[in-house]
Amino acid sequence: MAYSKMEYPDAILKQKMKEWGITKNEDKALDNIPVHYNQFLAQNYLQNYLRAIRIGQRIIPEHKEIENLKRRVSELEKRVGAKRIPSKVDDIYALFKDNLEKECFGKIVAIDTDSKEVVGIGDSILEAYDCAKSKTGKTQFDFRRVGYKYVHEV
């Protein structure tokens, strides 16, 4: 956590200066006291620092925090914006995509990459697999969910 430079309104500033012992003479007209702003900031920072130490907070310099935020944004961009390089199955799926999305959006299709055909459709992988197996006699297929970039969500 970084502590930003903050400016108190005049009234509060004067009050705070009194509390922290920067201005000791209460009778003196406060308006005439020069505000040693650097001194005030240093004291403010020190107080915050000591408070953070007391409650066990980690003190992260401002630039570290910005770096951290930049890293998180780039991770998010990578995660959300990343596009998978199409595989052989994706290419075959693309051939049937339009028809499939019209007829069975959301279903799972079993694709035979050798014959380049959709050989089974079902609500689950198991259903599509059983359908494809009975149709082709093969034991392994590839699967895609119609209209989605992933087959299941976990």
Add this chain to the structure above:
Amino acid sequence: MRKDYSYNKEKGKHTPLLEVLVGTKESRKPVTALVDTGCAPCMSLCKSYIVENGLTLMQKMNIEPIPLGVADGHTINADSYKAICEINGEQKEIEVDVIDPERFFVEEGSKVGSVIPLLGRGVLDEYDVLFEGKSKKLSFYHPE
């Protein structure tokens, strides 16, 4: 079937975990899985869990890895296997998705270590499931 939530001492939390038997027709091993309505497949496991626990599954159904969408936006790879799942003495054929963090999609990178097995909607949809959050109990009923 009505079970108590499991209590995790380290986290100080009650979680709806259910022990089911998973494996082949001949041999099955107990798997403690989190009952997760946000998980679409019947069951999902990490590959490391299978290796560590010596779990045997049946036929692998896919050739290319199956893309799975994770709630945080990542897409991860999995292989889908047939397996037999036994819940309260009742056997069912289910699909088990085995997540392999080492075979991640190059475009994204791998950050998945190991997660607790998840019992998903593929199985839950066969029952009427009740999460009794207040009394920390989990109930599975057969729909009439």
